[in-house]
Amino acid sequence: MIFTEFKFLFFFAAVFCVNWLLRKFVFRKIFLLICSYLFYAAWDWRFLSLIWMSTIVDYILGLQMKSAPDVSRKRFLLSISLVVNLGVLGFFKYFNFFLESAFDLLAWLDLPTSTNSLEIILPVGISFYTFQTLSYTIDVYRGHLEPTRSPIDFALFVAFFPQLVAGPIVRASDFIPQLSKARSFVTVPVRACLVLFLFGFFKKACIADSIAPAVDAVYSQPSEYSAFSIWQAIWLYAIQIYCDFSGYTDMAIACAGLLGFSFPDNFNYPYFASNISDFWRRWHISLSTWLKDYLYIPLGGNRGSRGGSYRNLMITMVLGGLWHGAAWRFIAWGAMHGGALIGHKVYLKQQSSHRRDLDKQEKFIVSLLGTLLTFTWVCLAWVFFRADGLDDAMSVIFNCFSFGAESKATLGFEYIPLLIGLLLTHWLSYRGYLERAFSSLPGWGFSLVYGAAYAVVFAAKPTNYEPFIYFQF
Structure with a gap:
């Protein structure tokens, strides 16, 4: 589903109407989160598991950093976030590239090689939401951002459908504070x-x-x-x-x-x-x-x-x-x-x-x-x-x-x-x-x-x- 298709216009019209009909802000956030997952599932529902994994890992790590007793513990927790997020991104996006580059180098050296590679499908938007979640854990580690205690808020920050698949790369410090207070429709331009x-x-x-x-x-x-x-x-x-x-x-x-x-x-x-x-x-x-x-x-x-x-x-x-x-x-x-x-x-x-x-x-x-x-x-x-x-x-x-x-x-x-x-x-x-x-x-x-x-x-x-x-x- 892309923004220039008729079905997206109908999808967004429904989301827009229901969003503003819901009176409680928490219900709006839950509704938008469900719609965001449905939007992403329209591409390939199997890769929702990657978004969920990144969301759960970085949400927990953010809270753990807040209560960490010293800098070394914080640094360890940040390293887990980096390894998990960059590891997943590296596997899906760069595994075959580095494998084939190694094969080319071996062939140039006249050493025996294999041309086998994995049929890896690149999850849409993985580079964007990976950088977003990394900005969260890094800012929490640096003390520039308080970790959010709301799993709904953090999940919506990661998966919000307008920017999920192609940006802009929205930082937690810009978006999560907007989830703390409901905005009236009359203030919307x-x-x-x-x-x-x-x-x-x-x-x-x-x-x-x-x-x-x-x-x-x-x-x-x-x-x-x-x-x-x-x-x-x-x-x-x-x-x-x-x-x-x-x-x-x-x-x-x-x-x-x-x-x-x-x-x-x-x-x-x-x-x-x-x-x-x-x-x-x-x-x-x-x-x-x-x-x-x-x-x-x-x-x-x-x-x-x-x-x-x-x-x-x-x-x-x-x-x-x-x-x-x-x-x-x-x-x-x-x-x-x-x-x-x-x-x-x-x-x-x-x-x-x-x-x-x-x-x-x-x-x-x-x-x-x-x-x-x-x-x-x-x-x-x-x-x-x-x-x-x-x-x-x-x-x-x-x-x-x-x-x-x-x-x-x-x-x-x-x-x-x-x-x-x-x-x-x-x-x-x-x-x-x-x-x-x-x-x-x-x-x-x-x-x-x-x-x-x-x-x-x-x-x-x-x-x-x-x-x-x-x-x-």
């Missing part, structure tokens, strides 16, 4: 949530799903297309993954808001970033801040030598790439971003020693060039993210710089109007014009405009349902 859901639906169903066939065609046979067409596909995939993932996030935040809960923002117009550091402050914010707080800083962060901070940054980004998938192409993607972040730090260091004040025109030119350079590097890194393997990624990179093959297939320009419309809509939203226009409408006018907009979106979207890209992570 219904209009803002409906508009946000519509924008997310449009980005996913009309933009990302419409772009997908052209991107798939080029990436399946890059040598058959001209260099410019490959560049088109590279740019289109950058748009596709942004609209797909941010569209999901918009709809998740909107659904949570309509049920009385708030999620943190996960995107802030990342392709407007003027440098790679700025990009990671805008893209998948819940993941980038998680990696910073729970990996980069514990590794040493900026403390110590400059080389040490560069090492910590590269380790963080490579592991962040590996979090996305068990493949060398994701490691290459993380290494590209790690290298770019290190390069930007080196650049800032050099600039600080040769600082001079720029006039307004020079600042604009530097910002524009920085934005174009950042977007180009991010797009090239997406090649490794999208390709089926390292060899396929290198084939795309090689062919996008192979100009002069006139007889090769071309992608065409039918997507240009769509992208111009998206850019215009995005700019209007960035400037706040669209939100102000919707908020200024009277009730009847909002209903009329919103209904018409939804009718247009449904008419424009492809008939097939494409799964969200981040479901595979």
Whole structure:
């Protein structure tokens, strides 16, 4: 069940109505927990056992840490949480990857190998809820969060269906306090949530799903297309993954808001970033801040030598790439971003020693060039993210710089109007014009405009349902 399917809209409408008809907050939480489990079971009911195991283990460990007599006992309890959660994630997501990599190494050394591997199905959303529960036990260990005594509250934090399968990664410190006090329906920003859901639906169903066939065609046979067409596909995939993932996030935040809960923002117009550091402050914010707080800083962060901070940054980004998938192409993607972040730090260091004040025109030119350079590097890194393997990624990179093959297939320009419309809509939203226009409408006018907009979106979207890209992570 995905957010752009009709059955989800009926499911959510039923959940919304019953949720607000229930008077006692505890009954609402129990109801939402049951609905969340049903939502996840629609994917594969067998993997509910993994969510339950993670929930039970970390709930008990959190309470045990609170009463632990000393730091060593707390550290032991935290290690259990890390071993259990990362062990389950590692088995389902990385077992075959490391096994096959070991086989490849043995074959390279001309040693006898076996090609046997396990048929392991990756549970949807396991990376997201694993990071969520880890944030809970780590924060309790650090003393930044009081452990919750309510098993219902903790279970709902882990399994709440709007963000269960593809984020954002909601931290316990943000969500669990919201479960302590019931929220009245009159305080829910219904209009803002409906508009946000519509924008997310449009980005996913009309933009990302419409772009997908052209991107798939080029990436399946890059040598058959001209260099410019490959560049088109590279740019289109950058748009596709942004609209797909941010569209999901918009709809998740909107659904949570309509049920009385708030999620943190996960995107802030990342392709407007003027440098790679700025990009990671805008893209998948819940993941980038998680990696910073729970990996980069514990590794040493900026403390110590400059080389040490560069090492910590590269380790963080490579592991962040590996979090996305068990493949060398994701490691290459993380290494590209790690290298770019290190390069930007080196650049800032050099600039600080040769600082001079720029006039307004020079600042604009530097910002524009920085934005174009950042977007180009991010797009090239997406090649490794999208390709089926390292060899396929290198084939795309090689062919996008192979100009002069006139007889090769071309992608065409039918997507240009769509992208111009998206850019215009995005700019209007960035400037706040669209939100102000919707908020200024009277009730009847909002209903009329919103209904018409939804009718247009449904008419424009492809008939097939494409799964969200981040479901595979």
